[in-house]
Amino acid sequence: MLSLLQQPWPWYIAGPLIGLTVPLLLILGNKTFGISSSLRHMCAAIIPSGISYFKYDWKKESWNLFFVAGIIVGGYLAGTLLSNPDPIVVNPRLAENLSGFGIYRYDGTVPADIFSWQQLFTIRGLVMIVGGGFLVGFGTRYAGGCTSGHSIMGLSTLQWPSLAATICFMAGGFFVSNLILPYILAL
Amino acid sequence: METTIIENNTDYEVRSLDAMCVNESQLQHKWYHSLKYLFTGIFFGILLVKSEVASWFRIQEMFRLQSFHMYGVIGSAVVVGAISVWLIKRFKIKTVYGEKIEFSSRKFNKGQVYGGLIFGCGWAITGACPGPLYALIGSGATVIVVMLLSAMAGTWVYGKFRNKLPH
Numbered sequence: 157m158l159s160l161l162q163q164p165w166p167w168y169i170a171g172p173l174i175g176l177t178v179p180l181l182l183i184l185g186n187k188t189f190g191i192s193s194s195l196r197h198m199c200a201a202i203i204p205s206g207i208s209y210f211k212y213d214w215k216k217e218s219w220n221l222f223f224v225a226g227i228i229v230g231g232y233l234a235g236t237l238l239s240n241p242d243p244i245v246v247n248p249r250l251a252e253n254l255s256g257f258g259i260y261r262y263d264g265t266v267p268a269d270i271f272s273w274q275q276l277f278t279i280r281g282l283v284m285i286v287g288g289g290f291l292v293g294f295g296t297r298y299a300g301g302c303t304s305g306h307s308i309m310g311l312s313t314l315q316w317p318s319l320a321a322t323i324c325f326m327a328g329g330f331f332v333s334n335l336i337l338p339y340i341l342a343l
Numbered sequence: 344m345e346t347t348i349i350e351n352n353t354d355y356e357v358r359s360l361d362a363m364c365v366n367e368s369q370l371q372h373k374w375y376h377s378l379k380y381l382f383t384g385i386f387f388g389i390l391l392v393k394s395e396v397a398s399w400f401r402i403q404e405m406f407r408l409q410s411f412h413m414y415g416v417i418g419s420a421v422v423v424g425a426i427s428v429w430l431i432k433r434f435k436i437k438t439v440y441g442e443k444i445e446f447s448s449r450k451f452n453k454g455q456v457y458g459g460l461i462f463g464c465g466w467a468i469t470g471a472c473p474g475p476l477y478a479l480i481g482s483g484a485t486v487i488v489v490m491l492l493s494a495m496a497g498t499w500v501y502g503k504f505r506n507k508l509p510h
Contacts, residue, residue: 167415170394175423190356192473209502226384231481234392247409289490291465293497298458305356312424321455328463333406
């Protein structure tokens with residue numbers, strides 16, 4: 157049983173379970189599924205700096221911080237008890253492309269050739285870790301939601317602005333992954 | 344009872360902030376009531392890692408059309424979410440505290456386009472949306488703490504310059 161759970165979970169198991177998070181949060185306490193707002197609450201709690209966007213009672217939204225704390229614990233359990241002993245299997249075309257940029261390691265939950273403390277002090281690592289993280293935080297708040305808030309919660313409630321946001325997420329991702337990332341990976 | 348939303352509300356994950364709910368919940372809960380969200384988070388965090396949607400490689404495959412996996416996960420999640428929401432509305436299912444479940448409607452603004460494109464760029468570089476950031480830190484990739492702090496900085500800069508940005 158445990159060895160079965162340690163294998164990667166197929167999309168038709170994981171996807172519906174992720175979808176069930178939507179009614180679970182609604183029924184537990186009328187909570188709207190969305191993770192990126194936790195970044196706003198942490199700013200409001202730690203560095204509000206008199207900015208009106210961060211002047212609100214973040215404690216009223218503290219459920220969201222409990223939720224993301226749980227995600228960290230869940231990540232820990234998935235990375236230890238339920239850890240997949242084998243490297244991730246990727247499309248051979250992707251692996252061939254990435255080998256041209258010195259990316260060979262497929263063990264662990266992140267590619268260690270890009271995201272590690274050693275790589276943080278290289279130009280490529282710095283751009284991808286710090287620069288990429290900044291775009292994620294800035295973009296999700298500007299869009300008013302992320303993959304969970306717009307693409308799952310928003311689309312589940314048939315909100316067309318969330319469809320517009322999701323299409324833009326994908327457009328930005330297609331553009332960067334195919335046309336820009338090769339230049340960044342070559343740094 | 345009507346739920347009115349102030350014009351400048353663009354953050355649809357955070358309902359009770361800019362949204363003025365006339366019939367906002369008056370229930371006050373002790374902190375330990377929030378533990379149920381911690382457990383929901385644990386369940387969700389395990390899912391993010393075990394489904395490999397938190398994997399940088401799976402995100403690259405998605406954006407390069409080299410795998411169906413991510414489309415299958417997001418697509419089936421939306422289908423299950425939409426059916427669940429329909430059932431909640433159809434049968435007027437209440438929360439565990441007996442309250443009516445509320446849905447707020449979202450308005451289009453240009454932020455969803457500009458912000459969406461910017462987030463998409465970041466997603467392709469980091470291979471992580473906000474949920475996976477937390478899950479990856481838990482899984483032992485401690486350097487992702489730096490990425491999370493940078494995402495917080497991005498959020499802060501957005502808050503600082505929000506009034507100057509087109510919405």
